[in-house]
Each structure stands twice: as C-alpha cells, then as structure tokens.
C-alpha cells in the first residue's frame with residue numbers, strides 16, 4: 473500500500489485494503505503527541521493504522537520512550553514525503569510551511585488529516601483542488617470545535633439536508649472569559665485566570681479579537697454551504713471592550729453576552745458572516761454554554777436546528793477528532809471527497825436589533841444628539857437604560873435599537889463617534905434571538 477493514495481483504497485484489492493494505513497505525524501506538540509498516544513495505546517487500531525514517522529524541528533529533544541521503536545523520528549519534512557506514507561497528520565500550525573507540506577503531499581496522492589483552521593481558511597480551494605486531482609483525501613474534523621464532530625455531522629448524519637445557517641460558540645477562551653464575567657469577574661481577572669488554566673495563550677489577541685473564531689467560521693461556511701469566504705471579509709468584533717457594566721445591562725434585558733460566530737446562506741448562495749460579542753437571551757443555548765465548551769447549531773432547510781456541544785480544544789479532544797479522521801480513511805467509510813468550495817464575497821448583515829453602550833462625560837443634550845443621529849439614518853430607538861451610582865465624567869448608559877441595517881447603523885455611529893462627550897469608545901453588539 474506504500475505510495476498509494478488513501479483515496480485509491482476503494483479500488484484496491486481486498487488484500488491491499490486490509491493492510492494498515494501508514495501514518496506520518498508532522499508536529500509532536502500538544503495535539504500531535506496526543507494523536508500518537510491514542511495510536512500507541514489503542515492497540516486494536518493497529519490493523520488499520522500504523523504510525524511510521526514523526527516529524528518535528530530539533531526532533532532529538534522530542535523523542536519519547538513510549539513510542540514504538542519502529543517509528544522513524546526526523547526533522548526532515550521532505551524525507552517524510554519521499555517515504556510516501558499513505559497519510560500525513562499535520563499538527564504543526566501556522567500557514568505557509570504547512571501549506572508547502574500539505575500541498576506537496578496531496579499532489580503526490582498522499583492523504584492529509586489536519587487540525588489547522590488557519591491553513592484551511594487561507595488555502596482550502598487550492599488544497600481541495602489538489603486532492604480532487606490526485607484522488608487523495610483532505611480531512612480536518614479537528615480544525616473546528618476540536619472534539620465536537622460537526623464536520624462529520626454535515627457530511628454524513630445530516631447529509632440529507634441543505635443548510636441555511638451555522639451559528640456557534642467556536643472559541644472556548646472567549647466563552648470562558650465571558651462566563652466568568654457573568655459571575656462578576658473583570659475582563660482582566662477572567663483573562664488572567666484563563667491564561668493560568670491554559671485556556672488562553674500568553675498573547676490572547678487571536679482569541680479575544682475574533683480571528684481564531686473567524687478562521688473556524690470560514691471552514692464551517694465551506695463545509696456547510698460549499699462556499700469559500702475570506703476571513704478578512706468577515707465582520708469581526710473584539711470582546712476586549714466588554715465591561716462588567718455590560719453584564720448588568722444585559723441582565724436587565726433578559727440576557728447575557730457571548731462571542732458568537734454566525735453565517736447564513738440564502739437560496740441564491742449569498743453568504744453573510746459575523747463574529748463578535750452579542751447579547752443573547754438567558755433562555756438560549758448560548759447563554760447556558762459556559763466555560764471553555766464549544767457549541768454549534770446547524771439550521772437545515774428541512775430538518776431545522778441541530779445543536780452539538782463539547783470540548784472545543786485540548787490535546788486529547790482534538791486528537792480524538794484527528795484519529796477519527798484517520799479511522800474513516802482506513803475504513804473508507806464516510807470518506808467521500810470534500811466537494812469544491814466556490815469563492816464567494818460576504819454580503820451585508822441582515823436587519824438586526826443592536827445594543828449600544830455609551831460611556832460619556834455627562835452634560836445636557838447627549839441623549840438628544842444620539843437619538844437625532846440615529847433617526848437621521850432611519851433607526852428607531854427601542855429602550856434607554858441607565859444604572860445609577862456612576863461618576864458623571866464616566867457615565868455608562870445603553871440604547872437599544874429596533875432591527876436596522878448594519879450600514880445604516882455604521883453611518884449613524886460615525887456621526888455619534890465624532891461627538892466630544894465620549895469618555896471611552898462606544899460598544900455596539902447585535903442582539904440575537906434565543907434558541
């Protein structure tokens with residue numbers, strides 16, 4: 473079987489098909505080590521999956537005595553491909569280096585399992601085309617929502633439906649922080665605790681500013697809608713400016729705050745996509761999803777909503793998704809090639825209600841100038857909320873508005889932002905319905 477694409481196993485003889493897939497793991501870090509642990513400890517998989525090589529830079533310091541002596545340790549990625557395994561597992565991370573390895577593998581008919589959402593968000597169309605041309609398979613269950621088998625659900629369990637919407641909590645770090653803040657923690661305390669527990673990186677930018685979730689959402693758009701959108705086109709908001717006061721106002725409005733990733737696809741194939749903090753009702757699945765857990769709801773045209781939740785990160789949950797992809801390749805079950813994703817521009821957001829929190833240096837006429845600016849752009853105010861007990865030079869209050877176009881709101885906010893009464897920048901969040 474050496475040198476044959478995993479995708480060719482369907483046409484192999486019975487004898488060939490029963491030989492184990494030869495697997496090379498690139499990257500012996502958190503996820504890669506957990507993959508190797510599972511392959512090592514689950515000896516019943518040995519008839520289907522044979523680990524042949526582990527690649528890592530400076531590999532000598534990575535060698536582990538619990539790995540079978542037959543496994544080759546190397547820091548030469550080209551040599552791994554030259555040995556023609558049936559499948560490589562890419563758990564290095566980053567974009568351009570893994571793109572080189574993964575594209576070279578697929579071009580040679582070597583299948584790829586990757587946990588790398590950034591690679592897919594940047595290069596999925598080229599990689600899927602390479603796989604289609606060579607007959608190799610590209611699988612990436614671990615790239616979105618870690619151990620939650622959302623991609624397999626789209627491809628198999630819900631394959632009878634077509635999807636109109638995918639919405640979820642795709643970043644466990646943000647969800648952990650916002651859950652803690654619901655309980656009264658400040659942003660900096662919650663972030664510090666997330667870092668101490670290992671949920672957040674030392675540099676949390678990618679998580680809190682929404683880039684991590686946007687890459688995952690782009691992959692979900694590909695899988696669910698067969699459309700390819702650039703992450704740079706996704707409207708992406710940061711949770712950095714969420715303050716304890718926002719949870720008090722959210723509570724008065726019957727809800728709380730979560731980082732939500734949402735994409736919709738209409739009958740014409742137009743895609744809308746949003747990542748950022750949003751006000752969600754207390755009764756919703758989103759509000760009940762606490763800690764680092766991920767949650768994804770798929771809306772099918774025929775079957776309605778189906779929700780999945782579980783561990784979105786961590787070595788073992790993510791490695792389970794990787795090994796499940798390997799097992800699927802070995803068994804040739806559920807291994808139909810991923811169809812091409814059609815490049816699509818992201819359309820404007822639908823009409824939505826919004827939550828707008830101001831912090832102002834108080835003086836007469838502020839509310840009037842805000843409501844006049846909103847009215848000039850055709851936006852109706854729904855409610856004004858103001859908690860007492862704040863200093864007049866840093867007075868927070870909230871205006872909620874009825875459903876409006878995002879572009880109209882952006883126009884009004886440009887005018888309002890230019891006023892001189894702000895003590896800090898305005899926070900704008902969509903208000904989402906409960907599910």
Ligand SMILES: NC(=O)c1ccc[n+]([C@@H]2O[C@H](COP(=O)([O-])OP(=O)(O)OC[C@H]3O[C@@H](n4cnc5c(N)ncnc54)[C@H](OP(=O)(O)O)[C@@H]3O)[C@@H](O)[C@H]2O)c1
Nearest residue numbers: 499500501502503504528529563564565587588785786790
């Ligand atoms: N961790 C999670 O919970 C999780 C969840 C879902 C998806 N993922 C994805 O899985 C992938 C791996 O994540 P991870 O958390 O396992 O990362 P990690 O712990 O940093 O592991 C990466 C491994 O790759 C090696 N490496 C890095 N750059 C290299 C290079 N240029 N050449 C050769 N080896 C290199 C590292 O070696 P050194 O030891 O020398 O740095 C390390 O052993 C990423 O794409 C990530 O987004 C991770």
